[in-house]
Amino acid sequence: MAGRTLRQVIPSVATSDGAGVSLRRSIGASQQLRHDPFLMLDEFYSDDPQDYIAGFPSHPHRGFETVTYMLDGRMRHEDSVGNRGDLGPGDVQWMSAARGIIHSEMPQQAEGRMRGFQLWINLPAKEKMKPAGYRDIPAREIPGAILDHGGEARVIAGTLVQETGRTDGPIQGLSTAPLYLDVHLPAGGAFAAPITAGHNAFLYLYEGDAGVGEERLSLTRRTAGLLSDGDSLRVQAGESGARFLLLAGKPLREPVVQYGPFVMNTRAEIEQAVADYQSGRLAIA
Ligand code: CO
Secondary structure, three states, X not given: OOEXXXXXXXXXXXXXXXXXXXXXXXXXXXXXXXXXXXXXXXXXXXXXXXXXXXXXXXXXXXXXXXXXXXXXOOEEEEEOOOOEEEEOOOOEEEEEOOOOEEEEEEEOOXXXXXXXXXXXXXXXXXXXXXXXXXXXXXXXXXXXXXXXXXXXXXXEEOEEEEOOEEEEOOEOOOOOOOEEEEEEEOOOOEEEEEXXXXXXXXXXXXXXXXXXXXXXXXXXXXXXXXXXXXXXXXXXXXXXXXEEEEEEEOOOOOOOEEEOOEEEOOHHHHHHHHHHHHOOOOOOO
């Protein structure tokens, strides 16, 4: 099978969420811009506390997973199940809202840089009403693989396979089999690795510039690039290097009905989620 290439570019758009946090949304900026099983990707990046200080006060989720990856700054998570976690630079929080969770994510700083990503991954119908799960993954538990052609990749989920060996991330064995890498390439460096054929994949370039696939189609900063199918990927960094997230996952091919923080398969299930939330039954196991 062939190497993957860039087939659609999704520029991020400025938006706001929570109690007024400025962020940039690419995947999921509209309902046509999902990439099954990926529902949404937000990048938050600011040195101005006015852009983040309001945080994300208590709010519900049902039917999918949220993955928060911090690059700079500190956030505290608290939820209705009793989990509590402090996220710092390089840490990841993998939360499976499933049947329901009510949580808050609040900045633990009044100044300085806040930078990171939140990704939403869908759950299959048969897992949407399972009990909620939560995992804090400190930076030290996320392995960094030295890349064969220069640079480094942090392996958050799935396995990076290179000619020189394999690197297993801490998140394994989910139904959507996600691969989640944070790749740093020096100027002129290249990334090359297999990606499971048939899985949907995309890049989000957050620094520098890059050429994707053998054709080296250009991807610019703060832009998501959806990839064609194929069994491998090659990315060439430009003159200023490149930093990007690489995501791949098994598509669910199920109907998606979304109402804000609830993502189910049917309208009736959404109405049930709203009713459960209003009557205080959303997050009861
Ligand atoms: Co949330």
